[in-house]
Amino acid sequence: MAFVNIQNLTYKYPLTKTPSLQNMNLQIEKGEFISVIGANGAGKSTLCYALAGFVPHFFKGEISGEIEVDGVASSKSTLDEWVVNVGLAFQNPFNQISGAKYTVFEEIAFGLENAGVPREQMQSRVEEAMQLTGISNLADRSPYSLSGGQQQRVALTSILVMQPKLLVLDEPTSQMDPIGTREVFSVIHNLTQSGMTVVMVEHKVEWIAHFATRVIALKDGAVLMDGKPSDVLTSDVLIENGFGVSRYTSVAREAKKQGLWKKEKLPVTLFEAAEGFGSNKL
Template sequence: MSFITLQDVSYKYPLAKTFALKHVDLSFEKGKFYGIIGQNGAGKTTLCNLVRGLVPHFYGGSLTGKTIIDGTDVKKWDTDQLATQIGYVFQNPFTQISGVKETVFEEIALGLENLGIPKDEMIERVIRVCKLLKIEDLIKRDPNALSGGQRQRVAFAAIIAMDSDTLVIDEPTSQLDPEGTADVFAIIQLLKEQGKTVLLVEHKIDLLAEYADEIVVLEKAQVAFQGPAQEVLQNPTLLEHGAQIPQVALLGSKLKEKGIGLAHIPITQKDAIAAIEERLGGES
């Protein structure tokens, strides 16, 4: 059953001449990991802002159609209540740090303070999430003096500590190195295993292929594709819509063109190895 549903949604920011979202129909189920892809300006961040309630409550503008979140139209949601259900990690970590706390520990605990979480539980949650994200060494640091990658981790930690049922995450690895990126995806996978719903905007298509249940492709403010990751990411026509496909899917398509077809077009390295071994085994 859908937890978030968009029905013929169109949205235009104040003073904008073009739509940021146009006639969008989408549905998101609880407990699934959704990868959201598309070229810059396709509407990915606007979709995140809508699901989080920043559209229309913060940005204003013109919103038509219906956006139903847990049975209630987003226009009728109280934004503070919605914030307890849906955590949002912004694309730019510099905009997510509050600027009013002197230590990383206090920064991560800020949202819990606002929720009135008891002090002992608050301390336990902050310590646990710092260990999870491997940022224990930052706890006493000034959050306003951190690098972009460090701020990204702290922003992520603050949202995870809130223990929201749904997380909307806008390019969390944009300022992280490969090791940090791998850590973030491992954490997102763990959150999914805990039953969280994850909507992730990300350009690292090979990692999305490995972790995501479903993929949403946006193009020019509209939905070009939505479906299971295996089905969507093996489609070479994604390239014509400003989206990428995994390298192994490109390989699978090329092999098929040359008459060396595999049982199916793989989207992960593990899947590719299994498909090639199966093909070789069939020829022996």
């Protein structure tokens, strides 16, 4: 059976009229790096919450269908059992930072403390995680004295340090500078190489195309497309449904109309675009 198994999942928040997820079916294998795209309101964050157990355990509401991770059903678990396997980095780091800690180092150790990890292990795991995300220099700063992008790195690190089997990230780079964004994608890609499974909501098509193994496009709480990045991200279906595409794809689509793009398939990465337009620098 798949590592993550979502079957006929329909979910409605307590105070909304229509369900945010509608009869969703999704299977995810171990080690996949999945990128979830979609318009605002398509159900991306709700899917993250469902994977992380917040839906329904924290938010309540009406749920039908089932979510299983590593053979365990969400409906048969409590939230504190669930978080051992699944980690979620929130869309807004301000909402995630505990407020109970004076330094970044302590903030990142917070989850490990609660899980009862011995002190020596905690120390080295926090240091390793900070090194991985490039924030060792922020260790002694207050989490609230940081810039938006730095806070976002702290929020991400405080989840990575827990070493979850399934890592769920809701727009983890939204406030990061461009090269920082690329670095985070690369770090996460490496984690999937060592067996972690990642589901990441993102708008940054260029880096999704570069690093993700699979793209899931959501619309109105259901799966609109599901496939390889190079297929999904160049599809006309995305354009028709108002999704953003990379500049490489849109410029090649226009060039194709003018006979300046000769290939059948449209590019989605810099490399594919340069190759297709006949670069001699590759």
